[in-house]
Amino acid sequence: MTERDRPLPDVETIAAAYGVAADPAFGAVAPPLYLSSTYEFAGYERPRVYDYGRAGNPTRDMLADALAELEGGAGAVVTSSGMAALDLLAGGLRVGALVVAPHDCYGGTMRLLKARAERGQIGLRLVDQGDAAALDAALEASPALVLIETPSNPLMRVVDIAALAGRAKAAGAEVAVDNTFLSPAIQRPILLGADYVIHSTTKYLNGHSDVIGGAVVAADRGKAEQLRQWANVVGSAGAPFDAWLTLRGLRTLFARLERQQANAMAVAQYLESHRAVAKVHYPGLRSHPGHGVASRQQRGFGAMLSFELAGGVEAVRRFLPAVRFFTLAESLGGVESLVAHPATMTHADMGDEARAVAGISDGLLRFSIGLEAEKDLIAGLEEGLAACA
Numbered sequence: 001m002t003e004r005d006r007p008l009p010d011v012e013t014i015a016a017a018y019g020v021a022a023d024p025a026f027g028a029v030a031p032p033l034y035l036s037s038t039y040e041f042a043g044y045e046r047p048r049v050y051d052y053g054r055a056g057n058p059t060r061d062m063l064a065d066a067l068a069e070l071e072g073g074a075g076a077v078v079t080s081s082g083m084a085a086l087d088l089l090a091g092g093l094r095v096g097a098l099v100v101a102p103h104d105c106y107g108g109t110m111r112l113l114k115a116r117a118e119r120g121q122i123g124l125r126l127v128d129q130g131d132a133a134a135l136d137a138a139l140e141a142s143p144a145l146v147l148i149e150t151p152s153n154p155l156m157r158v159v160d161i162a163a164l165a166g167r168a169k170a171a172g173a174e175v176a177v178d179n180t181f182l183s184p185a186i187q188r189p190i191l192l193g194a195d196y197v198i199h200s201t202t203k204y205l206n207g208h209s210d211v212i213g214g215a216v217v218a219a220d221r222g223k224a225e226q227l228r229q230w231a232n233v234v235g236s237a238g239a240p241f242d243a244w245l246t247l248r249g250l251r252t253l254f255a256r257l258e259r260q261q262a263n264a265m266a267v268a269q270y271l272e273s274h275r276a277v278a279k280v281h282y283p284g285l286r287s288h289p290g291h292g293v294a295s296r297q298q299r300g301f302g303a304m305l306s307f308e309l310a311g312g313v314e315a316v317r318r319f320l321p322a323v324r325f326f327t328l329a330e331s332l333g334g335v336e337s338l339v340a341h342p343a344t345m346t347h348a349d350m351g352d353e354a355r356a357v358a359g360i361s362d363g364l365l366r367f368s369i370g371l372e373a374e375k376d377l378i379a380g381l382e383e384g385l386a387a388c389a
């Protein structure tokens with residue numbers, strides 16, 4: 001078989017092996033880390049592939065190429081944070097271009113888009129992306145960019161990416177999907193029609209809670225190149241060491257998520273059967289309104305879930321000091337289980353009224369499920385829930 005006839009490697013293989021044993025200097029199996037900020041020219045008027053670290057870096061590019069392949073895109077830019085990735089897209093829009101975003105999008109995304117809108121740099125419409133009429137009304141205003149987040153944070157609402165992307169593109173908009181909550185191990189939005197995928201690599205892609213980073217993957221090669229140039233203009237590149245750590249984290253992405261989502265399903269089922277719990281939001285449960293769409297467009301249900309304590313905020317006060325194996329912290333996607341209280345933590349900036357509209361109650365808690373033993377997580381939860389009674 002010639003190289004050309006061989007089938008492309010599977011995504012698991014890309015995650016585990018992209019760039020492995022590709023070191024021309026010493027045959028290093030693990031890709032080397034290039035920290036150099038600058039590169040020697042081969043001679044007068046003879047630049048090499050790399051000249052300066054803001055414009056390009058071999059370690060960062062290896063991560064970018066791996067992410068592009070994982071997402072089924074043509075190219076990617078690795079940035080210093082998820083927010084920098086989002087702003088790479090938003091900041092590159094023409095002045096006055098309209099952005100349509102979910103009214104319950106990630107808090108940092110909301111803050112960024114509102115800040116740019118307040119400065120007159122973009123127009124902004126926030127819609128309930130599950131409300132077809134609201135979305136169609138927004139699309140009539142000819143947006144340049146439609147942002148999709150699914151599942152949403154923290155209520156895990158699921159929307160049909162292919163359907164939304166189809167309508168947005170018919171209206172002349174580009175479509176970006178924030179895929180942070182699932183990663184390409186579970187959902188690949190470009191294959192469903194998205195033009196861009198945005199990541200906070202801080203979360204599942206790195207997976208070890210020790211890097212802040214981001215990425216934009218573009219479906220189109222020309223657009224990927226434009227983003228790469230723009231990242232050099234504005235200086236949003238991620239650090240090489242962070243890229244190296246993230247590439248190392250990526251190796252185990254599929255294995256981590258497989259185990260984490262199995263734990264999440266067990267936790268969701270346990271919570272659903274407990275009388276101290278009023279409601280569980282996890283797309284893997286048949287009771288979840290997004291279960292059908294999630295089953296179609298995802299390869300699994302992920303490891304994020306949220307639930308409402310029947311006793312409201314008073315129960316939250318008792319639960320948090322009593323629960324074991326869940327650390328009270330923001331962020332998600334690491335190997336360790338975390339619990340967050342959206343109303344006072346991740347979604348505090350929204351204000352009471354907007355939280356009420358979005359359906360985020362004071363008794364709501366969000367879990368990022370880790371790699372601990374299932375029985376320990378359930379036992380730890382049992383202690384927390386017993387304290388609520």
Ligand SMILES: *Cc1c(COP(=O)(O)O)cnc(C)c1O
Pocket residue numbers: 081082083084106108109153178180181199200201202203212213214
């Ligand atoms: C964390 C997060 C971001 C922002 O990423 P940072 O790396 O913290 O800048 C954006 N979108 C979603 C869905 C996130 O969870």
